[in-house]
Amino acid sequence: MGYTITESAVQRAFKCFQEKKLAKAEKILGRELKKAPNDPDVLHLLGLINSERGDTLKALRLLKQAVSADEGKLHIKSNYATVLRQAGYVEESIGILKEVVRARPDSPQIINNLANALRLVGKLEEAIEYYRRALALLPTSAEIVNNLGSALKDLGDYKGALTCLNSALNIDPNNADIYNNLGVVCRCLNDSSHATSAFQAAVRIDPGFVLAQNNLGCALMAGGDRDGAINAFKNVLAVEPDNAEATHLLKALTQGSSDRAPDQYVADLFDEYAPTFEDSLVQKLEYKTPGKIREAVDAVMPQEGMFGNVLDLGCGTGLCGFEFKGISKKLFGVDLSPKMVEEASSKEVYDELHVGPIESYLEKCRVRFDLFIAADVFVYIGKLDQVFKAIAMTANDDALVVFSTELLGGAGIYKLLKTGRFAHSLPYVNSLAEENGFEAVSKFKTPLRKENNKWIEGMIYIFRLK
Numbered sequence: 001m002g003y004t005i006t007e008s009a010v011q012r013a014f015k016c017f018q019e020k021k022l023a024k025a026e027k028i029l030g031r032e033l034k035k036a037p038n039d040p041d042v043l044h045l046l047g048l049i050n051s052e053r054g055d056t057l058k059a060l061r062l063l064k065q066a067v068s069a070d071e072g073k074l075h076i077k078s079n080y081a082t083v084l085r086q087a088g089y090v091e092e093s094i095g096i097l098k099e100v101v102r103a104r105p106d107s108p109q110i111i112n113n114l115a116n117a118l119r120l121v122g123k124l125e126e127a128i129e130y131y132r133r134a135l136a137l138l139p140t141s142a143e144i145v146n147n148l149g150s151a152l153k154d155l156g157d158y159k160g161a162l163t164c165l166n167s168a169l170n171i172d173p174n175n176a177d178i179y180n181n182l183g184v185v186c187r188c189l190n191d192s193s194h195a196t197s198a199f200q201a202a203v204r205i206d207p208g209f210v211l212a213q214n215n216l217g218c219a220l221m222a223g224g225d226r227d228g229a230i231n232a233f234k235n236v237l238a239v240e241p242d243n244a245e246a247t248h249l250l251k252a253l254t255q256g257s258s259d260r261a262p263d264q265y266v267a268d269l270f271d272e273y274a275p276t277f278e279d280s281l282v283q284k285l286e287y288k289t290p291g292k293i294r295e296a297v298d299a300v301m302p303q304e305g306m307f308g309n310v311l312d313l314g315c316g317t318g319l320c321g322f323e324f325k326g327i328s329k330k331l332f333g334v335d336l337s338p339k340m341v342e343e344a345s346s347k348e349v350y351d352e353l354h355v356g357p358i359e360s361y362l363e364k365c366r367v368r369f370d371l372f373i374a375a376d377v378f379v380y381i382g383k384l385d386q387v388f389k390a391i392a393m394t395a396n397d398d399a400l401v402v403f404s405t406e407l408l409g410g411a412g413i414y415k416l417l418k419t420g421r422f423a424h425s426l427p428y429v430n431s432l433a434e435e436n437g438f439e440a441v442s443k444f445k446t447p448l449r450k451e452n453n454k455w456i457e458g459m460i461y462i463f464r465l466k
């Protein structure tokens, strides 16, 4: 018979682990492991210690060994699945959690973990079903009600999410995370005043809550409270000095100068925006640029009435793809936001879609294009020199480039506006086109979309490679 670990050694180590005395816990467990190298409890706790330290690979190795040492210890399997999920192995984690839930259908925490993993891979309906099962077992868990509310929000059921989050707050009225989620749902429902007060409540409870401070900054910015917004973004930078969103928006509110919006900021912004993008931009803000661009291109179509390779830069959810599919032999799209690209993909109009920044895509690309489209995209890139250069390098003879910009009057070249977007001057765009070998085909002023019930003035340009 093998050596049996004394209960007290593991218990002592566990107590140290809970008190974050990781080195001490590890020392105790190291001694026990020498006596019994395959003890599941010791391996399990060592795995959790390494996970806490951020050494995920070592944690996963130890936890896997712990699971093999005793397949019957379901709490070990469940923790192994959690670390797998944190390390990005979400499908493996789901497989293990489903096994555990089958064996222990009465554990709300394990069912909640499974639902969290399902939500992470976008299986929202299934996640919601599991959250409901977990809640049937433990209706008073604010954490699970909060998770259910967030999953309903992801699914676009904002009313359902609102009800859930309000009941989560009834259970736990001092929970900053619930307030933040409530703010996001109110924002999705266009209820900016309740959104702002929910974000305010979240940061009152937890002033170091970066996500909520950024959300509050944006809400105050949209409501015209510049000083309040500056204060919120400064609070973010005090905790996370490199935070892309706060850095960019603070520049927008204070200096008005920058060369581009950070890629991470743009990707996060549009990932969140993706499910409601078309409803909010097209329906509410009367955005019609893709159609206007198509009309402008129709007026200068090549004789054969078709383009060969067409690239939609910053394709978003595919509104331009939809307009141009019929006149493109092969349609490509690239965008920074994975969620926008997912939406575009579901339209089934693109032959190829890529996630990433425009410039790096073009620099690596071997395809040569006959038409480039960029609708409402250059508003996130101030300095367009590299983009124009990369377009010229990947353009076939006579290729067309069509794009919209917000219009900067006066003598400037480009400017970061208080909205966090850029506007470009006519002389800057013209000189960039000229420098890169393009000639003007057409350009016209046009209202782009509404903001605070006023039209934003912009330009649509078409250039041809000489």
Ligand SMILES: C[S@@+](CC[C@H](N)C(=O)[O-])C[C@H]1O[C@@H](n2cnc3c(N)ncnc32)[C@H](O)[C@@H]1O
Pocket (backbone or CB within 6 Å): 266, 267, 270, 289, 290, 313, 314, 315, 316, 317, 318, 319, 320, 334, 335, 336, 337, 340, 356, 357, 358, 359, 374, 375, 376, 377, 380, 381
């Ligand atoms: C306002 S949306 C417009 C989407 C689409 N062109 C349309 O007209 O519906 C702007 C899109 O540009 C993307 N974007 C912004 N900067 C980008 C960059 N540097 N590289 C790739 N995509 C970018 C964003 O992720 C977002 O999907």
